[in-house]
Amino acid sequence: MNLLKKLDGMTFRLSCTALMVIGVTACTPDKQITETPVVAAKPKNVILFIGDGMGVSTVTAIRIYEGQLRGMSGEENTLSWEAFPRVALSKTYNTNQQVPDSAGTATAIYTGVKTKAGVLGVGPDVIRADCASTPGTELPTILELAEEQGLSTGVVTTARLTHATPGASYAHISERDWEADSEMPKEALEQGCKDVALQFVDFNKGNGIEVALGGGRRNFLPATMIDPEYAIKTGERHDGRDLTREWQAKHPDGAYVWNAEQFAAIDPAATDRLLGLFEPGHMQYDYDRTKDGSREPSLAEMTEKAIKVLSRNDKGYFLMVEGGRIDHGHHDGRAAMALTDGVALNEAVKMADSLTDDADTLIIVTADHSHTFIMAGYPTRGNPILGKVIGNDDHGNPEKTYSLMEDGKPYTTLGYQNGPGGIWPADDHHYERRDLTDVDTTDPEFVQQALLPRKSETHGGEDVAIYAKGAGAEKIGGVMEQNLIFDALKQVLPSEK
Ligand SMILES: [Zn+2]
Numbered sequence: 221m222n223l224l225k226k227l228d229g230m231t232f233r234l235s236c237t238a239l240m241v242i243g244v245t246a247c248t249p250d251k252q253i254t255e256t257p258v259v260a261a262k263p264k265n266v267i268l269f270i271g272d273g274m275g276v277s278t279v280t281a282i283r284i285y286e287g288q289l290r291g292m293s294g295e296e297n298t299l300s301w302e303a304f305p306r307v308a309l310s311k312t313y314n315t316n317q318q319v320p321d322s323a324g325t326a327t328a329i330y331t332g333v334k335t336k337a338g339v340l341g342v343g344p345d346v347i348r349a350d351c352a353s354t355p356g357t358e359l360p361t362i363l364e365l366a367e368e369q370g371l372s373t374g375v376v377t378t379a380r381l382t383h384a385t386p387g388a389s390y391a392h393i394s395e396r397d398w399e400a401d402s403e404m405p406k407e408a409l410e411q412g413c414k415d416v417a418l419q420f421v422d423f424n425k426g427n428g429i430e431v432a433l434g435g436g437r438r439n440f441l442p443a444t445m446i447d448p449e450y451a452i453k454t455g456e457r458h459d460g461r462d463l464t465r466e467w468q469a470k471h472p473d474g475a476y477v478w479n480a481e482q483f484a485a486i487d488p489a490a491t492d493r494l495l496g497l498f499e500p501g502h503m504q505y506d507y508d509r510t511k512d513g514s515r516e517p518s519l520a521e522m523t524e525k526a527i528k529v530l531s532r533n534d535k536g537y538f539l540m541v542e543g544g545r546i547d548h549g550h551h552d553g554r555a556a557m558a559l560t561d562g563v564a565l566n567e568a569v570k571m572a573d574s575l576t577d578d579a580d581t582l583i584i585v586t587a588d589h590s591h592t593f594i595m596a597g598y599p600t601r602g603n604p605i606l607g608k609v610i611g612n613d614d615h616g617n618p619e620k621t622y623s624l625m626e627d628g629k630p631y632t633t634l635g636y637q638n639g640p641g642g643i644w645p646a647d648d649h650h651y652e653r654r655d656l657t658d659v660d661t662t663d664p665e666f667v668q669q670a671l672l673p674r675k676s677e678t679h680g681g682e683d684v685a686i687y688a689k690g691a692g693a694e695k696i697g698g699v700m701e702q703n704l705i706f707d708a709l710k711q712v713l714p715s716e717k
Contacts, residue, residue: 263582263691264536266362266712267527267572268329268705269301271565272322272385273547273558275590275684281555281634282562284605289563293602300569301585304689306696310705311683312589315344319681322547323396325588325702326388330540331359332706340384340416341392349395349405351413358392362538362709367426369714372533374526375429378503378519378561379544380436382416385588389540390429391419400439400456415439421463421470428471430492431526431539433517435499437478440464448478449515453500467495479515488528496522505545505557506564507664519543520567527575536580538712541568550591551676553639553667556606558593560664578690584708585687590680592637592670597623599633606662609633622657629655636670639677643670 271278279299287297314324314337321337328334335344341361347353363373377386382399398404399416414422417439423429437447440463441455457463468476474493477483483496498516503509509516517525523541530537543565549557569585576583597609600618608630611623622630635641643651653669660666670677686705688696695708710716 261579261691262711262717264580264712265531265539265576266537266582266584266692266709267539267541267576268709269541269543269565269569269572269583269585270326270329270385271543271546271562271585271587272379273550273589273591273679274543274562274565274587275593275680275682277593277595278546278550278558278562278587278591279685281593281595281605282559282566285559286563286566288602288605294605295601299566300573301566301583301687304583304585304687304693306686306688306693308686308688308696309683309699310586310686310702311699312702313681319679320589321396321679322384322588323388326385327359327361328703329586329588329705329709330361330363330389332703332710333359334701334703335359338396339394340388340396341390342394346394349408351394351408351411354392354394354413357394361389362706362712363389363429363540364425365710365713366538367428370426370533370535371712371714372430372530372535372537373426374431374530374537374539375434376431376519376522376526376539377434377542377544378506378564379434379542379548380439380502381420381432381434381497382436382439383434383502383544385542385544386432386434386540387416387420390423391416393419399436400458402443402456402458417457417463418461421467428493430533430537431494431529433494433496433498433522433526434542434544435497435501435503437464437497438500440467440497447500450500464495464497480517481515483517483521483525486525488525489532491529492532494525494529502545502548505549505561507557507560518567519564520571523568523571524575527572531575535714536712538709541572543568547591550593550636551639553636553641553670553677554664555593555634555668556662556664556666558591559605573689576690580691582688582690582692582708582711584693584696584705586705587684588702590682590684592639592678592680594635594637595633596635597631597633599623603633604662605633606666607632608656608661625653627653629653630657632656632661632668635668636677637680638672638674639668639670640673640675641667641670642673644673 284294287294314320317337342357346357438456447453692711
């Protein structure tokens with residue numbers, strides 16, 4: 221007890237698991253020890269983690285999954301951000317949409333202004349996909365403000381660098397899908413609107429973005445050019461421009477890399493600027509990345525290098541790190557992919573925490589929106605989170621066989637309200653749920669069952685959590701409009717001090 225009390229007053233974290241490792245048996249799983257105290261100073265550095273689509277049910281499932289990977293029962297596990305002292309709820313709706321998309325939500329976080337779904341870095345007066353309506357609606361982003369005030373900035377994602385969440389930090393455009401010029405209507409090009417990739421290379425605030433790592437290489441390369449990694453793929457641009465070369469010409473101090481070997485060879489202590497584009501499209505799911513020894517860095521490795529490059533600036537930095545494919549796993553109805561990418565995000569947050577000091581760095585972990593992801597049924601304690609439900613008997617002990625629904629078939633703990641695993645109408649209009657008795661639902665290819673049939677599972681509209689620690693973390697608390705996260709981020713700006 222005394223030891224626990226003493227530990228409570230210290231400023232570093234000891235999870236229950238760690239306490240048990242060092243022999244403190246008094247620690248019980250429901251005794252959550254959080255880091256204390258919240259440091260009141262303004263942050264010199266801000267690191268914002270966005271788990272794309274990482275709603276609260278997803279966090280719970282990642283927690284159990286990550287614990288079970290380490291041989292635990294799982295429910296009692298603590299993810300890196302779950303020990304942060306500040307927690308809040310974020311209301312994620314867009315100005316014109318009850319259930320939001322990532323473009324509008326990212327814009328709200330980076331600019332402090334809620335806006336419409338589908339638009340990047342522009343306010344709600346814009347008309348989506350209408351180039352002519354853009355002028356005058358552009359909103360300064362935290363990344364631009366940080367650059368203008370002499371800080372270093374970075375954007376790291378496992379999605380395309382031009383995708384909604386990273387794109388909203390540097391681009392101002394009325395349509396998120398205009399990632400390359402080839403995806404824009406002729407009219408928009410004639411009216412002078414620039415695609416997202418071009419806006420990245422033309423970015424001219426401060427001395428430019430120092431670190432940008434992710435996928436989306438095809439949007440930077442001309443359609444006439446063969447991709448360096450895949451002989452059967454080409455670039456996407458119709459204007460003939462190789463934006464990776466233009467970026468290098470514009471930034472002679474910068475290094476451009478496109479695979480893990482080149483990335484590993486980068487010495488952050490001797491690198492001022494780094495652009496990495498590791499796939500033509502999104503980077504791989506972390507499950508696939510680790511399975512075949514692929515030529516891509518992990519999210520934690522990208523986070524580490526980004527922090528080391530950015531911290532060379534004594535004035536401080538703003539870094540956004542997105543676990544971009546948690547969202548895609550959910551859209552595919554494949555919980556295993558969402559959860560393994562969630563574990564990768566957990567590693568990245570751990571990395572950031574270990575490289576920084578609470579006294580001068582604010583770390584925020586949140587999601588842009590939720591999904592229709594459900595954890596339900598009455599599985600016994602420690603039941604495999606991706607498995608079929610085995611319940612408890614009348615005496616509270618695990619049953620010997622799977623629990624059955626009223627249709628006489630087993631079911632999984634994890635499922636979706638809609639998605640590809642929905643019950644699709646058969647030719648005779650007879651709807652029937654698939655029998656999972658002989659199906660290995662822990663197989664990474666497995667698609668979770670859903671109520672409603674839809675090719676791509678949708679986002680969810682309930683609140684998501686915000687976790688914060690370090691300097692300025694007290695700005696996070698209560699039930700917050702999502703755009704108020706900006707008030708916490710902007711504390712990094714010298715003008716706010
Ligand atoms: Zn999505």
